[in-house]
Amino acid sequence: MRYNRVTEEIVQRLVDIVGPGNVVTDPEKLEVYAGDEVPESEWKHLPEVVVKPENTGQVSEIIKLANRELVPVTPRGAGTGLAAGAVPMLGGIVLSLENMNRILEVDRENLFMVVEPGVTTGEVQKRAQEEGYFYAGDPCSADSSFIGGNVATNAGGNKAVKYGTTSRHIYGLELVLPTGEITTLGGKCVKDVTGYDLIHLMVGSEGTLGVVTKIYLKLLPRPLHNAVLLVPFAGMQAAIDIVPKIMTNGGIIPTSIEFMDKLCIKSAENYLNRSLPYGDAGAYIIIEVEAYTESQLEADYETIGNICLENGGLEVFVGDNKSSQEKIWKSRRYLAEALRVTSPVYCMEDIVVPVSNIPKVLAEIEKIARKYEIKIPCFGHAGDGNIHATLLKEDMDEATWHDKKEKVLEEMYSVTYAHGGKLSGEHGIGAKRKRAMAKFMDPVQLKMIAAIKKALDPNLILNPDKLVNVQ
Amino acid sequence: MRYNRVTEEIVQRLVDIVGPGNVVTDPEKLEVYAGDEVPESEWKHLPEVVVKPENTGQVSEIIKLANRELVPVTPRGAGTGLAAGAVPMLGGIVLSLENMNRILEVDRENLFMVVEPGVTTGEVQKRAQEEGYFYAGDPCSADSSFIGGNVATNAGGNKAVKYGTTSRHIYGLELVLPTGEITTLGGKCVKDVTGYDLIHLMVGSEGTLGVVTKIYLKLLPRPLHNAVLLVPFAGMQAAIDIVPKIMTNGGIIPTSIEFMDKLCIKSAENYLNRSLPYGDAGAYIIIEVEAYTESQLEADYETIGNICLENGGLEVFVGDNKSSQEKIWKSRRYLAEALRVTSPVYCMEDIVVPVSNIPKVLAEIEKIARKYEIKIPCFGHAGDGNIHATLLKEDMDEATWHDKKEKVLEEMYSVTYAHGGKLSGEHGIGAKRKRAMAKFMDPVQLKMIAAIKKALDPNLILNPDKLVNVQ
Numbered sequence: 001m002r003y004n005r006v007t008e009e010i011v012q013r014l015v016d017i018v019g020p021g022n023v024v025t026d027p028e029k030l031e032v033y034a035g036d037e038v039p040e041s042e043w044k045h046l047p048e049v050v051v052k053p054e055n056t057g058q059v060s061e062i063i064k065l066a067n068r069e070l071v072p073v074t075p076r077g078a079g080t081g082l083a084a085g086a087v088p089m090l091g092g093i094v095l096s097l098e099n100m101n102r103i104l105e106v107d108r109e110n111l112f113m114v115v116e117p118g119v120t121t122g123e124v125q126k127r128a129q130e131e132g133y134f135y136a137g138d139p140c141s142a143d144s145s146f147i148g149g150n151v152a153t154n155a156g157g158n159k160a161v162k163y164g165t166t167s168r169h170i171y172g173l174e175l176v177l178p179t180g181e182i183t184t185l186g187g188k189c190v191k192d193v194t195g196y197d198l199i200h201l202m203v204g205s206e207g208t209l210g211v212v213t214k215i216y217l218k219l220l221p222r223p224l225h226n227a228v229l230l231v232p233f234a235g236m237q238a239a240i241d242i243v244p245k246i247m248t249n250g251g252i253i254p255t256s257i258e259f260m261d262k263l264c265i266k267s268a269e270n271y272l273n274r275s276l277p278y279g280d281a282g283a284y285i286i287i288e289v290e291a292y293t294e295s296q297l298e299a300d301y302e303t304i305g306n307i308c309l310e311n312g313g314l315e316v317f318v319g320d321n322k323s324s325q326e327k328i329w330k331s332r333r334y335l336a337e338a339l340r341v342t343s344p345v346y347c348m349e350d351i352v353v354p355v356s357n358i359p360k361v362l363a364e365i366e367k368i369a370r371k372y373e374i375k376i377p378c379f380g381h382a383g384d385g386n387i388h389a390t391l392l393k394e395d396m397d398e399a400t401w402h403d404k405k406e407k408v409l410e411e412m413y414s415v416t417y418a419h420g421g422k423l424s425g426e427h428g429i430g431a432k433r434k435r436a437m438a439k440f441m442d443p444v445q446l447k448m449i450a451a452i453k454k455a456l457d458p459n460l461i462l463n464p465d466k467l468v469n470v471q
Numbered sequence: 472m473r474y475n476r477v478t479e480e481i482v483q484r485l486v487d488i489v490g491p492g493n494v495v496t497d498p499e500k501l502e503v504y505a506g507d508e509v510p511e512s513e514w515k516h517l518p519e520v521v522v523k524p525e526n527t528g529q530v531s532e533i534i535k536l537a538n539r540e541l542v543p544v545t546p547r548g549a550g551t552g553l554a555a556g557a558v559p560m561l562g563g564i565v566l567s568l569e570n571m572n573r574i575l576e577v578d579r580e581n582l583f584m585v586v587e588p589g590v591t592t593g594e595v596q597k598r599a600q601e602e603g604y605f606y607a608g609d610p611c612s613a614d615s616s617f618i619g620g621n622v623a624t625n626a627g628g629n630k631a632v633k634y635g636t637t638s639r640h641i642y643g644l645e646l647v648l649p650t651g652e653i654t655t656l657g658g659k660c661v662k663d664v665t666g667y668d669l670i671h672l673m674v675g676s677e678g679t680l681g682v683v684t685k686i687y688l689k690l691l692p693r694p695l696h697n698a699v700l701l702v703p704f705a706g707m708q709a710a711i712d713i714v715p716k717i718m719t720n721g722g723i724i725p726t727s728i729e730f731m732d733k734l735c736i737k738s739a740e741n742y743l744n745r746s747l748p749y750g751d752a753g754a755y756i757i758i759e760v761e762a763y764t765e766s767q768l769e770a771d772y773e774t775i776g777n778i779c780l781e782n783g784g785l786e787v788f789v790g791d792n793k794s795s796q797e798k799i800w801k802s803r804r805y806l807a808e809a810l811r812v813t814s815p816v817y818c819m820e821d822i823v824v825p826v827s828n829i830p831k832v833l834a835e836i837e838k839i840a841r842k843y844e845i846k847i848p849c850f851g852h853a854g855d856g857n858i859h860a861t862l863l864k865e866d867m868d869e870a871t872w873h874d875k876k877e878k879v880l881e882e883m884y885s886v887t888y889a890h891g892g893k894l895s896g897e898h899g900i901g902a903k904r905k906r907a908m909a910k911f912m913d914p915v916q917l918k919m920i921a922a923i924k925k926a927l928d929p930n931l932i933l934n935p936d937k938l939v940n941v942q
Contacts, residue, residue, distance in 0.1 A: 046758065070712065072818050073902070084746065107825075107827075108715065108716070108719070109715050109825075109826070109827035110825045110826055110827050111715060111718060111719070130489075132719060133719070153664060153666050154668070156662050156664075160661075160662060162752060164639075165662055165664075167668065167671075168635075177587070177915065177919075182915075183913050183915040183916055183919075185916065186533065187825070187891050188825035188891055189823045189824060189825060189856055189891070189892060189893055189896065190631075190823075190854075190855050190856060191627050191631060191636060191823050191852070191855045191856070191896040191897055192823055192858055192893045192895075192896060193625050193627075193636075193675050193895050193896065193897055193899050193900075194893040194894045194895050194900065194908065194912065195908065195912060195917075195920050195938060195939070196672060196675065196676050196680075196919075196920050196938075197625070197638065197671050197672060197674065197676075198537060198916065198919060198920070199674050200638075200668050200671040200672070201667060201668060201671070201672050201923075203668065204664050204667065204668050205667050205668075206767070209667075215763070220724070221718050221719060221721075221722040221724065222722070223722075223725065224722070244580050244581070244582060245580060246571050247691075248579070248582070248603060248604070248692060250692075251692040251694075251695070251763035252692065253691070259783070289531070292722035292723070293767075293770065295766070295770075295772075296764075296767055299764065299766075299767075309871075313497045350661055352660045352661075352662050353579045353658060353660060354578075354580075354658070354659035355580070355581055355661070355916055356578075356580035356581050381662070383661075384661050384662045385661060385662070386659055386662055420658050420659055420660070420663040421660060422660055422663045423665045424663075424664050424665050425660070425662040425663060425664065426662055426664055427664070428664050429664075429666065437665065437666065441665065441666060442654050443663060444648065444652045444653075444654040444657070445654055445656065445666065445669065446666075447669050448648075448654075448667075448669060448927060449669070451926035451927060452667060452923055452927070454926065455922035455923055455925065455926035456919060456922060456923070467666060467667075468666070
């Protein structure tokens with residue numbers, strides 16, 4: 001065996017490092033740290049101990065100890081992940097960053113915010129707004145997810161079309177390496193080619209290469225005006241075709257371009273208990289635009305509205321105030337919950353394809369769903385080609401569900417790769433998609449990832465058994 | 472010795488791979504491949520052979536051969552680098568990508584252009600424009616540099632303030648690894664968290680980790696209107712203070728915000744042989760704004776102009792047509808040449824600091840210049856904190872120049888790091904700054920870079936002896 005168990009002595013040493021109040025061994029309390037938001041029981045595993053450091057020095061001490069004693073360490077943010085990335089599948093230590101939750105600095109001269117990893121993304125957004133700025137990272141889980149988790153997964157979300165994913169906003173990281181060494185990559189320079197781009201190697205590495213303890217986030221001018229458009233289409237092809245048209249004919253990069261399929265529209269209607277406009281439409285597109293001036297905003301949404309109407313949009317509903325916008329967004333925002341009500345056990349996927357291939361891939365998924373007699377509502381980020389195909393268990397028995405799920409995922413991933421796609425656009429691989437990754441990723445790249453992991457974490461201490469197999 | 476010489480037999484095998492017309496051994500012809508645009512002779516070195524593959528398969532064969540025979544391979548684009556990154560300091564094979572110069576595809580549905588590495592950046596921009604799109608990467612060397620070199624160095628340039636550096640536009644790379652294996656990272660998905668972000672590890676790695684053979688570039692809507700503003704300021708502090716004001720008070724991210732110091736203004740006047748407006752100013756700021764509509768453009772440049780005038784701008788000259796814009800840009804664009812005329816031997820640096828520290832660092836550089844009695848005109852990208860401090864040899868003798876340069880660089884880099892800065896914002900490390908890197912970079916990061924290099928290139932075949940020392 002590569003790893004050792006957490007002994008009484010190790011627990012005592014952890015207590016010495018962080019104090020008794022920050023070490024959890026009570027089995028009932030450990031339960032909270034056994035899973036993330038993946039609902040299936042196979043992706044839960046109890047840690048042997050949870051430790052909650054309060055500063056970088058403590059993180060370093062913990063990791064040095066674990067590296068010496070050969071005990072696995074699983075870093076954890078808010079536990080809102082969707083790939084079992086923060087689940088301690090091999091037991092060992094869960095290193096929870098919940099106590100490192102301070103906003104350290106707002107730098108008005110250089111437009112940066114420096115934060116610890118345990119601040120929620122919503123707090124970052126709120127603070128930026130209070131100071132007159134804008135933090136553009138915006139995963140759908142912003143209210144609960146930690147910014148450190150956003151960094152670990154390179155979280156996407158609704159605003160990635162215009163502003164990119166989390167990685168675009170990160171210019172510096174203080175981190176603790178698997179050896180326990182502390183270093184700061186980057187900082188407040190907005191350009192930097194001094195050596196390899198280690199920052200963006202860390203972003204999205206799911207806590208397998210280092211524990212981020214301080215984050216330098218770029219702030220932007222705050223867009224003062226926004227509008228939300230809901231556009232029903234008869235079918236998915238016309239709906240998706242609108243994406244490049246808005247960008248090239250309209251010259252506009254909207255903040256969001258979201259889509260929902262027929263099944264999702266119906267689920268939203270059921271959940272919200274009201275009929276939605278054009279509830280029988282083949283697809284909904286939701287578009288958000290932001291601008292610094294009102295005149296620019298109006299020009300933009302009129303241009304977009306016209307392009308939609310000229311290209312198959314059945315009608316354009318404009319939300320130009322908070323309440324009408326909220327009404328439009330509701331159908332999309334509550335979708336995950338709406339599906340959960342329909343089927344408490346489900347499997348939410350995160351495939352990503354070139355935008356123009358969304359309709360083809362959705363049509364293939366529909367075929368797979370019919371073949372296996374399973375419901376797979378699809379929604380997601382049309383502007384990014386990111387499809388949250390969600391397999392519903394409903395009233396299947398456990399064995400049938402497990403069997404069907406495996407077969408459906410296999411076929412769905414094959415279709416995705418055949419259309420130039422990838423396993424995950426924003427949720428990550430974690431433990432959940434590790435087997436699929438071994439199957440679908442080019443072996444050359446699997447080898448590259450394993451080689452980098454091994455080079456930076458020779459004892460494979462940090463979040464082991466995630467992403468790829470390393471010997 | 473780690474490496475072997477290129478034997479007759481190896482040359483013959485190279486001929487077998489690419490054909491006799493694509494192998495250069497004639498010493499006179501090799502001369503062309505001995506250096507880049509760093510003018511000093513210490514950064515020149517003759518290759519033993521130059522090979523010019525025409526496709527990815529040939530690149531792979533060449534690298535497999537070199538890896539087997541333990542011969543170093545230095546990949547080379549157009550040779551317009553400014554850090555001796557493509558100079559074969561250890562001899563061996565120069566792998567020139569000049570024959571892989573095709574634009575392979577313009578994808579209008581997904582807004583991508585797929586190109587080979589030997590296409591000039593200017594051709595990419597031109598083709599994008601012809602098709603109604605915009606490629607936002609724009610190093611000052613666009614007319615001559617290859618897009619592959621832009622990728623290898625993560626080239627910056629004048630438009631990085633708004634659009635980011637080259638790395639932001641790259642979504643896929645076909646590459647040949649140091650083992651000769653071929654793989655394609657990413658592609659046309661605009662989001663992807665399937666494994667580590669290997670794409671951005673490759674971008675800016677200066678040809679030390681792989682040879683890029685195909686590049687997926689993102690296209691954007693073409694901004695239809697632009698304006699250029701020239702604003703003289705009495706001193707540098709007021710000039711630089713304008714940067715965050717434009718972004719936060721104005722809510723505008725301009726395309727470019729460039730600066731020139733007093734010495735540069737004088738050099739430009741001498742070179743252009745005409746007096747410039749406010750030629751005695753302490754600093755020039757040049758701002759370019761782009762917009763999709765004319766009304767938005769006018770609103771933007773008026774806002775910026777007013778902010779400048781309210782904050783120490785002596786006057787605002789607006790270039791709103793091609794000829795007036797060209798006139799403004801001329802003073803900045805020809806600066807490198809103007810300095811070269813003043814002093815054919817010079818040392819152009821590329822330090823980068825947080826924007827707000829530009830004035831402090833420039834003041835320190837002025838002190839260093841006085842101390843060593845050397846002229847160091849400074850210009851660069853104010854919006855990015857990127858300072859091209861340029862040491863002029865003028866009529867110093869060789870020994871004095873060498874001695875002074877070493878001391879000045881040492882002090883300049885110290886000042887840079889003391890102000891949160893880094894060695895290079897866009898030119899890279901190459902051979903030229905390798906010693907400085909060993910001295911100024913956190914040893915933990917040097918170790919990380921070496922470990923990754925060794926993991927992916929165990930025989931240290933690819934562009935060896937650049938960036939960091941690896942054992």
